[in-house]
Amino acid sequence: LSGSWDMKILEWDLNTGKTINLFNQSKGQISHIEYRPVGGVDLPINQGDDDMDSLFGDDEEDAKRQQEEHGSIKQDIEKILPVATQTGMATEIR
Structure with missing residues (x-):
């Protein structure tokens, strides 16, 4: 249909x-x-996990991906911060 x-x-x-x-x-x-098949029973709708987000993006997945990217960037900065502070190129991470 x-x-x-x-x-x-x-x-x-x-x-x-x-x-x-x-x-x-x-x-x-x-x-x-x-x-609904003939004689079908009403099924509860699980609105918390609809498939419409698959058409237009998923806010939960986007937030998780942004958090992972932010964490990765922060880890990269923390790795280079000691060298950057020793050379005077940076003083702190915010």
Whole structure:
């Protein structure tokens, strides 16, 4: 199934890549589709781990990466600081 902002939902044949059904009775733009098999049970939504971040980036992963990069840079500075202070090129790390 796929839906779009043109208010249509399409059911696809995954083997042929062609549409099987067109559902165009929607009154608004389609932003989310949830598939429920016949007789399916409502499943709890885990909003803490949605997949939308994979489309637009992940704030948690970005923050972790920035922290790792900052730590790496700080370690590099701490390695060269003694030499820099001995030569008068630096006096402290902030």
